[in-house]
Amino acid sequence: MIIIFFLFIFISFLTNTSQLVFSKEQYNVSEVCKVTRYPNLCIHSLAPFSLSEGRSLSKWARVGVSVTISEVKSVQSYLARLKRQGHFKGRKKVALSDCIETFQYALDELHSSLNVLRRLSKSTFGTQMGDLNTWLSAALTDEDTCLDGFEDNKEKKIKLLRNQVLKAYYITSNALALVNKLATTGLDP
Ligand SMILES: *[C@@H]1O[C@H](CO)[C@@H](O)[C@H](O)[C@H]1NC(C)=O
Numbered sequence: 001m002i003i004i005f006f007l008f009i010f011i012s013f014l015t016n017t018s019q020l021v022f023s024k025e026q027y028n029v030s031e032v033c034k035v036t037r038y039p040n041l042c043i044h045s046l047a048p049f050s051l052s053e054g055r056s057l058s059k060w061a062r063v064g065v066s067v068t069i070s071e072v073k074s075v076q077s078y079l080a081r082l083k084r085q086g087h088f089k090g091r092k093k094v095a096l097s098d099c100i101e102t103f104q105y106a107l108d109e110l111h112s113s114l115n116v117l118r119r120l121s122k123s124t125f126g127t128q129m130g131d132l133n134t135w136l137s138a139a140l141t142d143e144d145t146c147l148d149g150f151e152d153n154k155e156k157k158i159k160l161l162r163n164q165v166l167k168a169y170y171i172t173s174n175a176l177a178l179v180n181k182l183a184t185t186g187l188d189p
Helices: 002-021 029-033 039-049 057-085 090-118 125-148 156-185
Strands: none
Touching: 029 039, 029 156, 039 057, 039 156, 057 090, 057 125, 057 156, 090 125, 090 156, 125 156
16 A cells, blocks of 8 residues: 555656656747747748647757758759859859858758757757757858858849848758757657
């Protein structure tokens, strides 16, 4: 009888702990996008992955990083096309090559982030959140570095390039915000 009693106490302790530390809450796309810096862009880019029952924060963070990977890949093909067309000369040509390189770094960091988000675990959660923050911040820096080469240029092709890169930057920033929200809220089961 005593043993059963203690077992009961122990089990309720476990249940309470997991409720405290690990949120089961489901968020719809408009709720989860409130934590981001560019909520309209967030809703627009994440809405296709909405579920009627909502998603947990860890799932949204994963969707956010996946969407960022697609966006960065699409900018990469755009940059590669510009390079093939060979319109950029001199300083701009160098800047374009640098951009292609920094976007490759960003893509690698995003892939590392996605791998972590696929393997979230309670025992390494703190370290995992630290790694994610490092890699996603590095991806933002890399995308921003790309823009450095194209400042103060009114040329139409360059404006277009800047807009594409900025969109990738904003979407990456949103993914980082979702990860930071997950880090402060805790892991769901
Ligand atoms: C999202 O959830 C909030 C609060 O639960 C609710 O007010 C809102 O209508 C929901 N939005 C959508 C698009 O389902």
